[in-house]
Amino acid sequence: MLLAVALVSPLQAQSAPLSAEDSDPRTLGWMQGFPPPPDRIIGQPESNYFSFPKLRWTVCHFRELLPTRQVSRGLGAPTTLEYALDTGIDAVTFTPLGGDAPMTWKASLTANYTDGLLIMHRGKVVYEHYAGCLDEAGQHGAMSVTKSMTGLLAEILVAEGQLDETAQVSSLIPELRDSAFGNATVRQVMEMTTGLDYSEDYADPEAEVWTYSAAASPLPKPEGYVGPRTYFEYLATVQAQGNHGDAFGYKTINTDALGWIIARTSGHSVSDLLAARIWGPMGAEQDAYYTVDSIGTPFAGGGLSAGLRDLARVGQLVLNEGELNGQRLFPAAAIERIRQGGDKSAFAKAGYALLPGASYRGMWWVLHNEHGAFAARGVHGQTIYIDPTAEMVIVRFASHPVAANSANDPTSLPAYQAVADYLMTSE
Template sequence: MIKQFIKPARTGAVFLVTCLAASIACASDKTSYPDAAASDPAKLGWMVGAPPPPDRIVRFADGSYFQFPAMRWSVSNFRQLMPTTNVSRGLGAPVPLARALRTDIDALTFVPLGSKEPMTWEQSLAANYTDGIVVLHRGKIVYERYFGVLTPEGQHGAMSMTKSVVGTMGAMLVADGTLDANKKIAEYVPELAKSAFGNATLRQVLDMTTGLKYSEDYADPNAEVWKHAQAGNPLPKPKDYTGPQSYMEYLQTVEPEGEHGEAFAYKTVNTDVLGWVIARVTGRNVAQLLSEKIWQRIGAEQSAYFTVDSIGTPFAGGGLNTGLRDMARFGEMIRNNGQYLGKQIVPKAVVDDIRGGGDKAAFAKAGYDLLKGASYRDMWWVTHNADGAFMARGVYGQRTYIDPKAEMVIVRYASNPVASNSANDPVTIPAFEALAKQLMTHPD
């Protein structure tokens, strides 16, 4: 029921980036959509022409930008739709990623979960509405493809992969003693004292075990996610609107539900709170800090950007947009225990903490059928599989998948019509595991 995913004007960017695997509403979407070829945004010609044909114009204000298939154009063009802030790569020379392209990957076969028919890796790309995918093995690019309107020079919405980037920065501040994971959020941001976050610890926010009255059920017009979206929408509010005017104002209204520390519950607002804590203690917002601490130090070939609300707050829960290869550089740096280009960019202790994972029992309560035995730590998804793989996940199939044992990093940008990782996991999980196995058994 595509109507679940469409809300008229003024709902804003948050929608796109908050819906993720666990959402019941998302997971229940049984609509059949045009396939990747039929919905190819380049073939459909969105925003091409001077002017584009009326039925090929993608607008922010009327909400059409996140309707499928126009959404497939939007995810590579958020800055044309809304205000953004730069994540500068600095002014130095990019450091090219070495290339050792392999020809054995497209033909690789695997069996999707719940299926009996084998599928090839190449088929999996279209099945998952891939916009771009790059695979690093031992730091070299062994595979790279672009589809639709994404190019090497383009930038794609990382959506909820943003959370893992912001979580990493939060964990860095814990590691260097700037933040204490055991402290209550109210100690850092007194404005949140009366909200559900006030008596949650920073650790509970980092691992999303807070007890919050915050529904991401998009089918429910009264779900809190819509209020969050409307608060953060950079467009002027309707005249009769009396609610919160910014992400920060919204966060102060979140009410408690259940106990903190009991169960993993994937809720975007946790990352926005973390972003606020980071800004308060460092004097830099997450975009500025990401530039300074990471993006200027990994040889990035493009500056990245964050979408912002009407008072310039970067959307920490899902507003990051990057080049495909730059996200691969970030992933490779994490795979190398935070070391990259001869520098320790993220402390090894942070990567150890992420890889160690979070509370498996708390995670199990959230009921992710396809992620049994997994956990969530510092806003990363930790599989605890035999390879110790862990990942960042975005709502339309974006993924940064790090397999330490296979010395492999996969970054995929995608625009799957079904706003749920449960839609692509049955293909993605066995595909990525099959590739890891291939690289381990045939390393050259």
């Protein structure tokens, strides 16, 4: 649940948040005019830019608030996406989790404050929709979908034999020897089954996430600040709690540790490696970018912003297990291992009521449903949802007022399943 950067306040309780239509950033007029009206300015950091409804503007504009590092698409022509738009999808109906009245697919888009949604079926775009701050030429914060990019890179390195998943972290990153990560294995980090004394409870002012956020901020530290100043410095301070391997605990710092492992192993930051292994080879049509800390380290746990179609290209490449137009970009084993899933019993201990029987592997959420679906998931509704049985990829950018995906899952997960069923039977 970690937000993109430091300096965010705990999310305020939203008893009755504005609707998607009423909170549309264009309707509210954020950052329009030269200058915008004083009460319509979203600046850094006084304006609390990641609070709703401001976040509905901010999710498309992180680079205007923070230093960032490019994920280059390269210099050539982008690969072409084939289109076979299906106008029947809007009318597909489903029953929200825990509900009893049916809802249409189209209604789910506004219910979930969707900013962008694209569906690929059998390699072709069958649905594409933009709203709020996003259009086809924009980039949107992927939030914790970033984690799945980090995990994908790690699985590629493992599949290629460049990274030993059984290695102890301290053998790769000596600086982490005295931290809780030191005696964890790379695989435990990749599955977030490390035992870490770390809380991301934003409502608790004593939670470790606040120290982490202060360390991660690229802004000048307050006078007298004596804490860690970078991701790396923070990670070295993390203490143990419980035993590695026992339970799944969704803690962003695992991904930052994995980003460090990837950088030390490959010689490239996650932003550069994502460009070299994925963004360039797949023919992205836009550069992407990561927010960075004060020494330029990309935020491997949540800092990526990208275009919707490019995220769809990633999803399709993952569905295709690394093959694109007959060319192999990475070993199929990287995806096969993700699809196998992680330790279900360790996952169950985390108590995700809406994800029964699921697991977490290579920083992807594996649903273990009948279709073998797996997903990248980020706060406020970001996702790459891959259904191998339906040969379907859904990518969604959103700015739901509630961070936790438990707020949008009831109108997302059954909707995805309904569209999958529709696509499989409508041919």
